[in-house]
Amino acid sequence: MVLPKLAIYGASGQARALVSMIVDIYAEAEIVGFIDDMEGDRGQTVDDVPVISFETWRAMEPRPPIFISLGRTSDRRRLAARVEEAGGTLMDFRPLMAQRFPRVTLGLGSLIGIPSYVGPNTTIGRNIQVMPMCSVGHDVVIGDNCILCPSATISGYVVLEDGVFVGAGSTIINGRPGRPLVIGRDATIATGAVVTKSVPPGVAVMGNPARPLRELARDRRKG
Numbered sequence: 001m002v003l004p005k006l007a008i009y010g011a012s013g014q015a016r017a018l019v020s021m022i023v024d025i026y027a028e029a030e031i032v033g034f035i036d037d038m039e040g041d042r043g044q045t046v047d048d049v050p051v052i053s054f055e056t057w058r059a060m061e062p063r064p065p066i067f068i069s070l071g072r073t074s075d076r077r078r079l080a081a082r083v084e085e086a087g088g089t090l091m092d093f094r095p096l097m098a099q100r101f102p103r104v105t106l107g108l109g110s111l112i113g114i115p116s117y118v119g120p121n122t123t124i125g126r127n128i129q130v131m132p133m134c135s136v137g138h139d140v141v142i143g144d145n146c147i148l149c150p151s152a153t154i155s156g157y158v159v160l161e162d163g164v165f166v167g168a169g170s171t172i173i174n175g176r177p178g179r180p181l182v183i184g185r186d187a188t189i190a191t192g193a194v195v196t197k198s199v200p201p202g203v204a205v206m207g208n209p210a211r212p213l214r215e216l217a218r219d220r221r222k223g
Contacts, residue, residue, distance in 0.1 A: 005032045065090060072165075090126070104120070106124045107196050127145045130147050147166065158181045158183070164185070164186070
C-alpha cells in the first residue's frame with residue numbers, strides 16, 4: 001500500500017523528527033508542505049519542502065490529509081478540530097499500522113513509532129503520537145489527542161483519558177481487570193516519573209513515586 005501525499009501541521013524540529021519517523025516506516029510517503037500559521041507562504045522551506053499557510057493547504061486540489069506534529073495536547077485538539085471544520089481530514093495510518101500491530105485498534109490521525117511495543121486488546125484513539133521506544137501493555141485504552149514521548153512505559157489495565165501528555169522515560173504501573181489505573185483528562189506525566197496510582201484530570205505529576213507538582217512545591221516550602 002502506498003501512502004498518499006500528506007501535509008504536516010507544524011514546521012519546528014518536532015515536525016522534522018516526525019517526518020523522519022514517517023519516512024523511516026513508509027519510504028513512499030510524500031510530504032507536500034509544512035503548515036505554519038505565522039511563517040507560511042514566505043518562501044521558507046524545511047528540508048526542501050515548502051512552509052505553507054493553512055489557507056494554501058485549504059486551496060489545494062485534491063486537499064492532502066494532515067498529520068499534526070505539535071507537542072502540546074491542547075494544540076493537537078484545537079488543530080484537529082480546525083482541519084475537520086475546514087473539510088479536511090487527518091492522515092489515516094491505520095491500514096499500514098494494522099500490519100505491524102494486528103491486535104491493536106488505532107484511531108484516525110494516529111501513528112506508532114518504530115520500534116515500539118503495543119500489547120493486545122489495546123485501543124489508541126484519534127490524533128495520537130506514540131514516539132519510538134515506547135512500551136504499551138495489554139488492555140490499555142488511550143483517549144484522543146494524547147502524546148507518549150520516547151521510552152515511555154505503560155503497563156496493562158491502564159486508561160489514559162483525552163489529552164494526556166506522557167513524558168520521556170516515564171512509567172505508569174499496571175491496574176487490575178475491572179479496576180484500571182486512570183490518568184485523567186489533560187493530565188501531565190513528567191519526564192522520568194513513576195506513576196503508581198490514578199491521576200486526577202488536569203494534574204501534573206513528577207517524581208518516584210509520582211506526586212502532584214503543587215504538593216511537591218508545598219513540601220519544599222515547608223522544608
